[in-house]
Amino acid sequence: MKPTSSSQTAPPLPEKRVVVGCGGASVDFLATVASYPNPDDKIRSLSLKVEGGGNTGNALTGASRLGLTARIITKVANDTQGRSILQEFEADGVDTSHIVVSEGNSPFTYVIVDNQTKTRTCIHTPGSPPMVPEDLSQDSLISALENANLVYFDGRLPDTALVVAEEASRRKIPILIDCERKREGLDELLNLATYVVCSEKFPMAWTSAPSLASALVSMLIRLPNLKFVITTRGDKGSLMLERSRNDASEIVEKDVETLLESLQERVDGVVTLPTCISSKSDLRISADGIGAISGRLLAGTAEKIPHSELIDTTGAGDAFIAAVLYALCAKMPPEKMLPFASQVAAAGCRALGARSGLPWHNDPRLAPFWP
Template sequence: MAGPGVVVVVGSVNADLVVALERIPRAGETLTASGLERRQGGKGGNQAAAAARLGGDVRFVGRVGDDAEGAAARAALEDDGVDCAALLPTAGEPTGTALVLLEGDGENAIAVVPGANARLSPDDVAGALAPLPGEHVVVLACLEVPVETVHAAARAARQRGWGFVLNPAPAQPLPAELLALVDVLTPNEHELGLLSPGGAPALLEAGVGAVVVTRGAAGADVVTAQGQEHHDAYAVAGGPVDTTGAGDAFSGTLAWALAAQRPLGDAVEQACAAGALATRAVGARAALATAAEVESVLRR
């Protein structure tokens, strides 16, 4: 399945603290957890790991603290095959941290402390992307780093003729100048309403090339100027264990497939399969799929 192309991820790296609960507590309520695990996370790190485990040539642009958590985050990404030359240590800032409250049915709620992620600058992105050769490059970004940095990545991608995929999470209103540079936007169904009251059609009018709306167990919708098509979700044996990181696996796989010059519809099918497979174990990266596993699901 792998083909030529490079995926450049501009995004966040976090240390995840995963708290296992029967259910997520309501406001003002205290519940006793059944477990606590420390895992590697961050939307950018998860997306890069997903693309790399598929066999992609993946470069990461981000910041971590000059601390033990940052060293561990770098080592984990490098173990997955991610090029971390542009993952920069940041004095005076801790590595980002995410608190993940995980229910017994696999659903979750997440709070993020950005730490060093908030220090990733447009200059960092320019320095990392400038020497990168190649025509078949897709830049993938998320919103766990500053918007002005994401905008710089989008401008650089457009200037080089590369694809730009934006996973707009955590969702926030985005400047029209940025939306006009997005080739593929990958919100989930909740984020879509926060991005635009007019939904996908309004985002297309703003200049987005395609909107891929992920809907969990209901699959994904692809909306372009040519119309809308639906892609069903894939089931995993035994049902989902943990949905944390499934959306990141989707976006990372989509970028990998587009860098390999797959048509958008085919890329979304591969992303749906990889997103489903990512729910097989606890942790955002615990069950990321290989290319062979994705191919096996697609053949079923």
Template sequence: MSAESLPPLPQHRIVLQGGGNTGNTSTCAARLGLNPRLISKVANDSQRKALMEELEADGVNTSFFIVSEEGNSSFTYVIVDNQTKTRTCIHSPGYPPLIPEDLSQSCLLSALDGANMVFFDGRFPDTALRIAKEAACKNIPMLVEAEKKRKGLDDLLDFATYAVCSAKFPLAWTGAPCVPSALLSMLLRFPKLKFVIATLGEDGCMMLERSINGGFDAEEMDVHSLMESLKQRKDDSKSIPTCISSVVTKLTLNGMGTVTGRLFVGTAEKIPPPELVDTTGAGDAFIGAVLYALCASMPPEKMLPFAAQVAAAGCRALGARTGLPLRTDPRLAGFL
């Protein structure tokens, strides 16, 4: 076989950047205009300086970082298949972990001072729970990410005002037969939750919002049946993210209980295949946009398409942060 007839070698690109759920989410929120403060722990190693400088360049406050003189900062290799767009992650956790004793009371109070929202990614459960208890005393709303079943996550969700779940978590956690039933189970289990969202990748998202006032005369309906009726109203011809919602309904679940609220079905942007580069961090970008939307008092009908649009922008570049849009991005103009 001659050299001319050999198939072309695959293109390889390497991007070295900060990561982690909370780091990515904070970066997204900062680029959208918020001023996030990040509590985390790194080792005093070669990676620390680059990690912190990158966050600070995006406007994330790192003054509450704990720097250990020993151990190692966490590191993850993310291998993206150019053809299938699938990912393989090889994770080396940081050591030593963040523990409650790392945070002095004065540091914790300073971190929470003036905060409009606190976000938890479900890691370091003992430390997270300590922060959540302090935030609850100050009546600061909390958003908890439920990516997968983790130690201490149920205790953290007891304090949550809002929750954003991966597609698999609510089904695995509740054993429910479908996503809307699982979301209803979560609202029944955690009465402080105002809404819970399940992100569904290219299938968009689903959100169940509890109605605080009204709904006394609302129709009673099985939550799965309501979802099916909403899906029939979806316009799949649109490439941009959209959202449809129910009226306030008394949602039931197999005689287990009733929640009065609204169900939302959101679509994802239809990204042309040549533009889809890497879905790493798409869920983090979605949550970062939800945090911004909540702080901006954006209604759910606008929040869900906005978050989907932000997540889609991030999928058009390699790495979790490269493609995260700024607030001035023209693709977001219709939402702001």
């Protein structure tokens, strides 16, 4: 249920705030257990919850609650789970008119939440039959992209996603890709990407670079259209490598590993609320044996959530992306965007499931980020 307005008035919403997402939407069956079971154990759940899930479904729900106009392209079945997926989206204001509904089985995920370690284990069952490009009519595609400010992909539904991404690229609509792990068809999407938000493991796995910092440099070199790449690092916060619009070939060159060390030293001991520390602008940032880019490196911190308040990290990355979508529409500078995204993700971790804790635009916890 949408919370009542706080006494503090929320700021005006971005003028251009239509975002389109193409990817996974499912149902999550969340069981909290005292500790993760050993093989052949029989245990009881402490609590059970059923709610919507899927990376794109979660991210667009979060974006809608923050005040964006969210449209989703995905596929569900005409079954009980599919109908509940649609109902949840509609309750959260997500436009479902571009969802394909067919006979078959909707996707779902079993999520085991370990109450002791505050970790979650996911067992996903894909929907059947899967979405293919022929499921999405040209009229529906054009309608979905009309007046869109951003298009987001989670790497699923690769064939359909590529059709949507190519049309968005033709229309010069910026594209944000969520790179959780290497997937079929992801490279083709990345070639069209304007922004990337990825897991901590992805950059090294994708580039074969020897370290995270050097992998970020490699990604910007290999993807010349990319304006920035962000890697989320859980309770360690986030890193962002932003490409400069200026040619810094005649400006000071800094090794990315040394630069990261200097930022980490400044991050240590900061306050519990999220913040961001940035290198100087327009450096030439190099990685040994890889090359160099003109830009700057930023380190964002995570909120230090008391153990008693940390309930479930399911969907934390999706909540982070929802905030990045909002920040891009609102033209937030990166120094503000990274703490804002961390704050939204932390709110989501204070409730069971990926969506229950997602904040609304008028949430008082977000007040420090409004003008």
